[in-house]
Amino acid sequence: MDCQRAETYVLHQLQHLSPTLYYHGLHHTLDVVAQAESLADAEGITDAQERALLRTAAFFHDTGFLTTYQGHEEAGCALAHQVLPAMDYAPAQIERICELIMATQMPQAPGDSHLAQILCDADLDYLGRPDFLPISNTLLQELQARDKMQDLRAWQELQVKFLSEHRYWTRTALQRREAGKQAHLAAARALLNS
Template sequence: MDCHRAETYVLRELREHLSPTLHYHGLHHTLDVVAQAQLLAEGEGITDLEDLALLRTAAHYHDAGFLTTYQGHEAAGCELARRVLPGMDYSPAQIELICSLIMATRLPQSPGDLLLAKILCDADLDYLGRSEDFWPISHTLRTELEAHGSVVDDQTWNEGQVKFLSAHHYWTATATARGEANKQARLAEVRALLR
């Protein structure tokens, strides 16, 4: 596996070709997910170098489908991975694992029993349990959704936030320990806005 080449390729594509309307799902989000996946893998005791490399590749490619589509971007990301990763010495089994990790992040998330998928799912929504940047990041998501035709008033947006935060749960013990208390605090803040 030439992980460096695979990462360099997708980062260049994201940097040069992502729509500027992706205020939330931009390159910054991908880089954040990569960083959070590494921290969560460490917390979960993942030490196998191949597993770590495949998780890292999946994190880099998990939203690459936004290069070609907004709806169904996970499947489009898998198409990209299946197209380019064989040329970077990834085996068919490695590519399918990467795609299963990417598809697990589709909402509602469904990682099954695969720990690497649970880690990627938690990394993808890590901001929900962060006190320092939950509000700015949620604002970028609202701005992006509005840019793609989902204009909602404050009441409807906050009701949606309450529903999403209430339904969300972490898949790993590490993410739960890091983020659950902060997420509950953010949920209380959004509920307060609705009063």
């Protein structure tokens, strides 16, 4: 696996994302990669190949936005199947990467796969962080740019629903982020009721 080449490829490609992907931009991918690494450390993932597959999946998880908004996970998998064989990824490794990417589809479904749980938690790590509000506002902007959000009340309702239904999968994410997420949920409910 030439992970460095795969990462360089993704970084180059993501320069071509739509400028209206205010949330799902390169900055989000880099954040997910960093959070996946941090969670893998804390969750005791030491196997080099497992970590490489997780890292590659984190880089590729939103590459589907290069071609589509709906169904971007499948498009990201198609891209992985297209380019990773030339970078010395075996078919079984590419399948595993695609399983991780598909687990991040909403609603998240990582099953019993520890790596998929880590990637799902990394993808939505911000829900429990102090920078939740500015990051969630970029998602609002992105949805508004696509006429997918009528007004601020609908947005607040969506936030409450999403935060209520979301769950963290790993012990580490629960310890690090659950309390913060619950605080954001309480604030969102209060705003909706005011």
